[in-house]
Structure formats: structure tokens, C-alpha cells
Amino acid sequence: MNNIIKLSYRNLLRNGRRTLLTASLITLGVIFVLIYTALSGSFKGYMVGQITDSMMGHIQIHKKGYVAAVDNLPLDRNLPKMALEFIEPKIKENPLVESYSYRIKFGAMFSNFESTTNIRLNAIYPEAEFKTLPDLKKRITGMEDELKAGGIVIPELLAKGMKVKVGDTIVLVANNKSGSVNGVNLKVAGIVGQMSGPGGRDGYIHMDDAKKVLRMGLEVEVSEIVVRLKDVETLKEGMASLDSILEKKNKEGQSAFEVHSWEQLSPFYNIIKMIDIMNLSIKIILISIVLISILNVMIMSVFERVREIGTIAAMGTPPLTIVKLFLTEGLMLGVLGAILGSALSVGILYVLNIVKITYSFGKETGLVLSPVLHVNEVMGVSLIVIAIALVASISPAIKAARLDPVEALRSH
Amino acid sequence: MLNAQHLCKTYRSGEVDLEVIKDFSLSIEQSEFISLVGPSGSGKSTMLNMLGCLDTPTSGEIIINNTKITGMSKTQMAHFRGENIGFIFQSFNLIPVLSVYENIEYPLIMIQNLPEQEREERILKLLDEVGMLDQKDKTPDQISGGQMQRVAIARALITNPKLIFADEPTANLDTKTAYKIIDLMKKIQMEHQSTFVFATHDEKIVSTVDRIITIVDGELVDDKRISHE
Numbered sequence: 001m002n003n004i005i006k007l008s009y010r011n012l013l014r015n016g017r018r019t020l021l022t023a024s025l026i027t028l029g030v031i032f033v034l035i036y037t038a039l040s041g042s043f044k045g046y047m048v049g050q051i052t053d054s055m056m057g058h059i060q061i062h063k064k065g066y067v068a069a070v071d072n073l074p075l076d077r078n079l080p081k082m083a084l085e086f087i088e089p090k091i092k093e094n095p096l097v098e099s100y101s102y103r104i105k106f107g108a109m110f111s112n113f114e115s116t117t118n119i120r121l122n123a124i125y126p127e128a129e130f131k132t133l134p135d136l137k138k139r140i141t142g143m144e145d146e147l148k149a150g151g152i153v154i155p156e157l158l159a160k161g162m163k164v165k166v167g168d169t170i171v172l173v174a175n176n177k178s179g180s181v182n183g184v185n186l187k188v189a190g191i192v193g194q195m196s197g198p199g200g201r202d203g204y205i206h207m208d209d210a211k212k213v214l215r216m217g218l219e220v221e222v223s224e225i226v227v228r229l230k231d232v233e234t235l236k237e238g239m240a241s242l243d244s245i246l247e248k249k250n251k252e253g254q255s256a257f258e259v260h261s262w263e264q265l266s267p268f269y270n271i272i273k274m275i276d277i278m279n280l281s282i283k284i285i286l287i288s289i290v291l292i293s294i295l296n297v298m299i300m301s302v303f304e305r306v307r308e309i310g311t312i313a314a315m316g317t318p319p320l321t322i323v324k325l326f327l328t329e330g331l332m333l334g335v336l337g338a339i340l341g342s343a344l345s346v347g348i349l350y351v352l353n354i355v356k357i358t359y360s361f362g363k364e365t366g367l368v369l370s371p372v373l374h375v376n377e378v379m380g381v382s383l384i385v386i387a388i389a390l391v392a393s394i395s396p397a398i399k400a401a402r403l404d405p406v407e408a409l410r411s412h
Numbered sequence: 413m414l415n416a417q418h419l420c421k422t423y424r425s426g427e428v429d430l431e432v433i434k435d436f437s438l439s440i441e442q443s444e445f446i447s448l449v450g451p452s453g454s455g456k457s458t459m460l461n462m463l464g465c466l467d468t469p470t471s472g473e474i475i476i477n478n479t480k481i482t483g484m485s486k487t488q489m490a491h492f493r494g495e496n497i498g499f500i501f502q503s504f505n506l507i508p509v510l511s512v513y514e515n516i517e518y519p520l521i522m523i524q525n526l527p528e529q530e531r532e533e534r535i536l537k538l539l540d541e542v543g544m545l546d547q548k549d550k551t552p553d554q555i556s557g558g559q560m561q562r563v564a565i566a567r568a569l570i571t572n573p574k575l576i577f578a579d580e581p582t583a584n585l586d587t588k589t590a591y592k593i594i595d596l597m598k599k600i601q602m603e604h605q606s607t608f609v610f611a612t613h614d615e616k617i618v619s620t621v622d623r624i625i626t627i628v629d630g631e632l633v634d635d636k637r638i639s640h641e
Contacts, residue, residue: 003522311501312507312522316519318491406461409466
């Protein structure tokens, strides 16, 4: 095999400029794919992080039919105490789960004593909520320490519209499940930055205040349970591990609860899917570049060396060895392109991380691109290039091996 | 050593069958120095190719060293050539990316897979015999035509074949070099007891061989042995 590699290497050097051009083309393709993957991965990571770490968590559990009616924030589709007693142990005992948080979602009237508007609220146990959504605090400005009972965190837009600032007292008026109206005075404890997507414009109050305004008494009913996994990469396994929750049936014989991943609930998942599709498209373009360039070079190589192939065949080189010779040439081109492309990509990304390129997304500005290239991605792209180089060389190699030595020796 | 019986070779040209070799039978013994002669298009090269296991006859049978060649697969024929037959070509056909040494080494590695030490001993001995030892590291484009043919002869002999086929081996050489190459082949034939079969027009070769087989229109018209004593 060493001799086949040596001969293939020398054959590649025979047309050094052509080899260099082909390898450069493959290298450029690899760089393009890896840089794009790293940049889009950085953006995707930011998006997923924002959605899961400051808004939605990884998994949400609701009573059957809640998600379909979520726009109305229905209090009659909350999870009662019995349901929580059924679900909670299954979450607590799950080794994939990091933490979980109860929420009551409801709509209320928000008054600054001069004017009144609507507000969507999440009633939370702050400690559990901030543990489950570790980046939520970063979105809140003006809040000292934790959200305590008697405080409210209001959305940025509402604060501007109602000219309310941290420390101001407001009145919250809400209807409870049975329709009776109640109100509480609360102090603005912080202002939460707006985010696109479900829950992105919600305010937050302490669970104890929600119990008061909604007159819930001691038995808490919650709208949803937000679950954070130890690793977002285990989302599928996490979802599967919570399947047992769905075994509980309601009166209609259907599952009494719904378990959704953030991907199912967030419209941003479609953007992430688009990024993945773009990634795949770029890889297909790379595959085409490698396939066409290596096929082209190898076909030329066979045509240029017909008599030489006839000579080695006449000397007794078995057809399989001739196939190996040409496959090795194509393979070496692929390996060269993959190594150069990967090395240069790592270098370019290193520079990009030093330079720190910023970008804006929606209302958020000054976001820093932090492209990261995973070893798996480099290995994956390199393997694709090498495999395609091999595939592209098969047809020319077989053509070379099938040449009739007599005809080949006659050619010039 | 070689026995060919009733060989026929027909090529299809459009709707017409061209019979280029017609009922040709031949027997070759070990250590013979033979020339196949005849006018252009008489079938010399076709005959050489069939006897050298590069081409297959349309009908007839070839037996070399008690092995029936006809009916072998392409791969079997390749293996048989690698073990038993050497070729010398008109245009030398050295591999341009390999040095003189590596060109001779090629059959030992790619075909016979011999260990390095044995390869080196054989190559250096043969390079010395063909007078190319001091040129062993040069590539084909750095040596003359005569030197290339010497390397080609060494490459043909390196596997110790008993049969060597040469198609117009002196056609691309000047007269002086051609004589030197013929002398070299004769010397090697004597030393190695190998059999050389030439397809040639070259009178210089014809005058040195000890058997001349004449082909005209694909038929054997004369087979005479010549004594040089």
C-alpha cells in the first residue's frame, strides 16, 4: 500500500499546478462550510440560549388543551393540586432534569393611577424560576436581588408606555377562575427586556401575590410547569423520559396532560430549522464542488496516461491494483483539501474570535459573534470531503482498470 | 515452452469481419532468439500480443509452460504476465514519475511483492548488467533513448521471466545505439537462458536472431532456423 501511495503522490506532483488548483478549490469549499457552520452555530446557540434560558425552559407541561387556548390565558385549564402531585415526583426523580418551576399565567389590568392597560403575567416562585431560566435575571433591569412578594417586574414597553419606573406603585386588577374581580397594590421591582416569541412581553409577580389577586387560597393551581434539563442536547431523551406523565387519562380517555419541548412551542424553532437547512445546502454545494473537481481531474488523468496504464497492465499489474492507484490519487486530493481547509478554518475562526464581530438582532444590539467549531463538525465535513473524493474517483479508476492493454499501448 | 495451435484472430470492422491471423500454429523452445517478420499489417504485433497474453485469440489454443492461457480471465492473465512474461516496447514506456531504479523496482513491488533486500540485490545486479548503475537515481526525462531502452530491458528481466516479447525495440534508436541494445539483449539471453521474441522490420535484429518466422496476411509463410557459426 505504501508503494501505491508513493506512486499516487508522484502522479499528483506530475501536474503540480492542476493538483494545487483542485486542492485549493476543495480547501475553499471546506473553509466556506466550516466558517458558515461556526457563524450560524454561534447565532443559533444565542437564539436557543435566549429562548430556553430566559423564557421557555426546555420542556413545558400543561393540562390537556391549555396550549391550544394559551392566547386566552385560561385559568380553568390550570393543573390542580392532584395533577401536580402526580407530575412532580416524575420530574424530581428524573436524572436528566436540572430544575423545574411552576407558573400561573393570567391576564390583568395594570393601572398607574392615571391610566390603565392590559398586562400578561407569569406568577412564579422566583428561586425556582431563576434556577430554571438562568438568563432571565439578565433581561431584568433595576431589580435588587430577588423578586419578592409585593413586587412586580413589568415589560419594558409597558413601562415606557405607562411612564412607570422601578419603585413606583401600581395597581393590578384581575378576574379569577370564577369571574370575581380583585386588585392588589404592587411596587415595580424591575423592568424586563422584551423578547420576540410567546412569553416575550410578559411581566412577573410572586406566586403569593397571584394567590391573593386570584383568590386561590392555599391550594395552588398552576398553568404550566417549566422544566430545565441538565443538557439541552438530551431534549429527545428528556421528552421520552417524561412520557409516563402522558399515561394519566382524563374523562374522555385522552392523556390528561400535554408535554411539549421548546421546539414545539416556539416559532423560532423554524428559523433554527432554516439555519440547519442552509447548513445542509452549503454542504451539498461543497459535495458538488469536490465531486465535480475530482471527477474532472481524475478523468483527465486517465486520458493523459492511457499508454502508461497500458504499460503497467502489460507488465502484469492486476486491474484491482490499477483501481487502487487512481482511488488513492483522488483520496489524497480529498485529504489534502480537507486538512488544509480545516486548518485554515480554525485559523480564521481564531482571528474572528479575537476581533469580536458584533451584530444586531431585533431590538438587541452589540451581540458578539462567538463562532465555535466543534471537533465533530470538522471531522464530519472532512469525512464527507474524503468520502466524496473517493466516490468521484471510482468511475475514472474503473475506466483505467478496464482499459484493454493492447489498445492502451497503441495510444499516443 | 510455448505452444500455439490453430490461432485465429478476427476483428469486427462495421459489418465486415477482418481475419488478421489465420490458423497460425507455432512452437517455441527455451532460450530461442526469434524474430517475427513480415510487411506492415501482416499481423506481427497481433501475434506478439496474443503470445504475450495481452490479447486473446478468437479461436485456437496457447499453452505456456504447461499452462493453458486461452480461457483465462483478465486478472488471471495479468498475474500470469507478471510472473512469466517480460515486455520491451518501441517507445520504452518507462513511468515518468519514477526514477530508473524505481521503474525497475515497480514489477517487484506491485506485481511480485518481494521484500526490499531481495529487490535491491536483484535491481543493482541487473542495473550493472545493462550498464545503468550510475544512472539509477535519474528520471526517464534525464536519460537518452538508448539508456531508456536499457532500463526497459532491465525492467522486463527483473522478474526473471523465461519469455520476453519485444515490439520494434530498436525503432526509436539510432543505428549505433540500436546495435548496442541488440548486443545487450543477446548477451542477456545467453546469460539468463531466456527466450526473446521480436516483432520487427529491423534488419539489424533479424541478422542476429537464430530463428525467423515470416508472417504475410496473418499466415505463417516461413519458419527458418539460422546458424551463426
